Amino acid sequence: MRVDKYLKNTRLIKRRTLAKRVADQERIKINGKIAKASANVAVGDEIEIKFGQNSVTIQVKEVKEVVRKQEAALLYTVIKEERNN
Numbered sequence: 001m002r003v004d005k006y007l008k009n010t011r012l013i014k015r016r017t018l019a020k021r022v023a024d025q026e027r028i029k030i031n032g033k034i035a036k037a038s039a040n041v042a043v044g045d046e047i048e049i050k051f052g053q054n055s056v057t058i059q060v061k062e063v064k065e066v067v068r069k070q071e072a073a074l075l076y077t078v079i080k081e082e083r084n085n
Contacts, residue, residue, distance in 0.1 A: 001063050003028060003047065004037040009064065011072040012049065012056070022049065046079065053084040 001009075004019035007028075013019040022028055023037035027050040030039055041047065041060055048057045058076040067075065 001041050001065070002037060003030060003035050003039045003041050006041045006063065007049070009067045009072065010075050011069070012058070055082045056080070
């Protein structure tokens with residue numbers, strides 16, 4: 001599954017177009033490498049996302065095409081969260 005679609009399905013980023021824009025700005029890394037919006041995500045991958053001064057690193061637990069709101073947080077595990085306020 002594409003990383004932009006995965007981030008939308010997990011509700012980490014609200015819209016797929018926004019996820020694509022974040023990827024185009026090189027603020028998403030998969031397993032330590034800068035990822036394009038079309039990069040594939042697999043179970044076990046680590047995704048780092050930068051939101052301005054903040055960043056979050058997650059590990060992919062499951063990949064699903066259709067996800068209910070209640071199930072979205074079960075698709076990943078937060079490994080590290082940095083907030084610089």
